[in-house]
Amino acid sequence: MGALSNLRVLDLTQVLAGPYCTMLLADMGADVVKVERPGGDLIRSNPPFVDDAEAEAYGGYFQSVNRGKRSLELDFGDEDDREDFLSLVETADVVVENYRAGTMEKYDLGYETLAERNPALVYSSIRGFGDPRTGETHRQGQPSFDLIAQALGGVMEITGQADGPPTKVGPGIGDLFTATLNCVGILAAINHRERTGEGQYVDTGMYDAMISLTERAIYQHSYTGEAPTRRGNAHPTLFPYDAFETADGHAVIAAFGTNHWTELCAAMDRDDLAADYPTAADRLEHREPLRAEIADWAARRTTEELVDALEGRVPAAPVQTTDDIFDDPHVHTRGMLVAVDQPGADADVEIAGNPIKMTETPPDPRGRAPLLDEHREEVLGERAETAADD
Template sequence: MTQDTIAPSPTGPLAGLRVLDLSRVLAGPWCSQIMGDLGAEVIKVEQPGQGDDTRRWGPPFLDDGSNDSAYYLCANRNKRSIAIDIAQPEGAALVRRMAADADIVIENFRVGALARYGLDYAALSAINPALIYCSITGFGQTGPMKDTGGYDFLVQGMSGLMSVTGRPDGEPGAGPLKVGLPVSDLQTGLYAAISVLAALNHRHRTGEGQHIDLALLDAQVALLANQSSGWLNGGVAPVRLGNQHAAVVPYQDFACADGDVLVALGNDRQFRQFMTLLDRADLATDPRFATSPLRSANRAVLLAEMDATIAQWQAADLIAAMQAAGLPGGKVNSIPEALAHPQIAARELIHTLPRQDGTEVGFTGFPAKLSASPASYRHAPPRSGEDTRAVLGDVLGLDEAEIERLLAGGVVADRL
C-alpha cells in the first residue's frame, strides 16, 4: 500500500484543465475522478445540506464524524467540494461564473432539468464557446425514453447483459443475474472520459467546444461486444452459460478434490498441453476436440471427461502445475485476497490519502502507468462543501465579506 501525500499542485497530462462536476452517484463522478487522477482541477458542486447521494450509501461508513460511505469514497478523490444551491438565482449565477473559465462540465441531471437554472449546454456555451459539456443520462437526450430515469440495475437488465449472466436453465440457481459491480455506471464513466478527451483534441485543433450526449443504455449495449456480434452477424441468440465461454472450450471453473480452479485455454496448443498435463493424451488427440469450434460443438462430452479427471487433483497442485507449464489457470480470489495479492502490491495499485482532519482513506489507483506523465493523487475525497470558501475565493475572487453574505443567505454552505 502506497501512502500518498497531498501534492502542492496538479501534475499529469491534464494539468491546467478545470472540470466543473455537477454530477452525482457514479457514472459522472467516475469520469471526473479519472480527469482528476490525470491532473485536471476538479470542482465538485453539491447541494447544500444534501451532498452526493452516495455519501449515505452504506454501510460501511468512514468513522471520522462525516459519516461518508465507502461507496462515496471510491469515486471522489482529487476533487474539491463546493456546496451551492442552484435553485437560487444567485447560486446558479455562481456556477455560470465558474463555467465561464472551465474547460469541461460534467452533469447527470434529467433531460432539460438544468435549463430552468440557465445551466444547460445552450446557456453555458453562449458564455464559453470552447466549453466541453458532457451530459450523462440513463437513456440519452433523444428517443422515447429520454425523460425516464436510468439506474445501473435497470440498464443491466434492459441491455441484455443480465440475460447472459448467471447459471444456465436446468441447473440449480438458474436465472438472470446482475454483475457484482455497477458495471453499466462504471463503463459509462469510462466512455465519458474517452469522449471528453476526444472533444479536447477536437478543441485543440479547432478551438470549438461541443456537447457530449451519453446514455447508460447506449454504453452498455455497445459493450455487449462478441455477444451482440454473434446475433447481428450469425443470428445466434446468446444464452446464459454460467462460467463457461460461448465459443472457447475449456474456459471455466472446474471442481478439484478440495476446491475450484479456473482454466482459461485460448487456443488449440494450450488445450493439447493441458491434456498432456492431466495425463489425458487420448483427449488431446481425439478428432472431436482438435479445434476450438469442434470443442465447442462437443463441449458436453469433453467437459464430462475433464470433470472426472480434474476432480482427482488438489487445487493447489493443479494451479502450480499449470503455472509451471505456462498455462493460464488460477483460483477465485475474494476481494481481500485480490487486494493483498503480491502482483497488485508490485503494481502499487493500493494507496492511501489523508483527509483534512488526518483520517486516512484507502483506494485503488489509476491502473495505467504513463511513463512521462503519470497519474497523481492529491486530495482525498472531500466532505460536502469542505472547499466552499476556498473555491469562492480562489476561483471567483470573492472576498470574505461576500462569502459570509452568501453563507448567511443559504446560497452556499460550508461542509456538512
C-alpha cells in the same frame, strides 16, 4: 503534474457514473471541482464506515469515486449561487452532469446557455437514455440506474447459469463502463478543441453503453438469427474457457488454442485427448464430455495445485476473493490499492487505484474525497483573482 493538469472540470454529478468519470480525470491531474447541491451528493451517507457513521464525514461509496476533488455547495435555485456557477463556467474547460434530461434547462443552465458564456466549453452528460440533442427517444426523462441499464442492454440475459435466472454482473458496469466511455468522449472533445477552438456537447447513455458492452451477443444474433442466453462461465465459441471446481475452491482455465490444449492434456496426463480432439471445431463439438474430463481432474486437486500444474503453460488462475486480492503482491506493486484518510475515523482506508499507467505523467489518486463545501473560499477566491487579472 498530471497529463490533464491544465484542465478545470466542474463536476455536477452524483452517485456513481458521473463521479467515476470525473475521478478518472482527477487522477490524471485535472482540477475537479465537485459542485454539490444543498446537502451534498446523495451517497455521502452511504455505508460502509470504518467505525462510527455519525462521526465520519462520509462512507466508502463516496470516498472511492470522489478522491482528489474539491467541493463547493451551490443551490441553483438561488440567484447568487447560479451567478457564482456561471462565473466559474467562464474559465472552465469541462462541465459534467448526470441529471435527467431537461434538469439543467429548468435553471437556464443547459448547454446552450453555458456555451454562450464559454464557446470553448466541453459540456458532457451521462444519462440513462442519452440526451435529445444526439437522438431523441421516448425513454429520455425516465430515471435509470445500473440495474436498469444491465437489464435493458442484454447483460443480465447472458449472465448466470443456464438453468438459473438472468443475473446482474456484480460491479456496477452500467455506471462504470458508461463513465469510462464518457471520459474518452471528453478527452476526444478536448483534442478537437485544441485543433479548432470549438467546444461541443458530449453525450453518453447507459443503455447505449450496455449495447456496446454486449457486442458479442449482438453479432451472434445477427449472424445466427438466435438470441444468445446464459451459459454460466462458459464461452459460446471457445473451449475450454470455463471455471472448474477444485477441492477447495474454483479456478478458471482458458485453453482454447491448440497449443494450450495440448499443454493442458499433458498436465492432465491425457495425451489421448489431445490426439483425439486436435482442432478447435472438434473440441467445441464434444465440449460436454471434455468438460467432464477436465472437471474430474480439477476436482481432485486444490486450487493452488491446479494453478501450479498449469502456470506458464496454460492460461489459468484462481477465482480470488477480496482477501486474496489484498494479499497479492502484484496488486500492491501495481499501485492498485491506495491508502487515503477517512475523516472522523482517525484512520486510513484503502480504495481501488487507477489502472491507467503512464511513464511520464502517471495518474495518481490525490488524497481523500472532500468534505461538503470544503473548498468554497478557495474556489470562489480563485474566481475573483482571475477576474482581477483580466
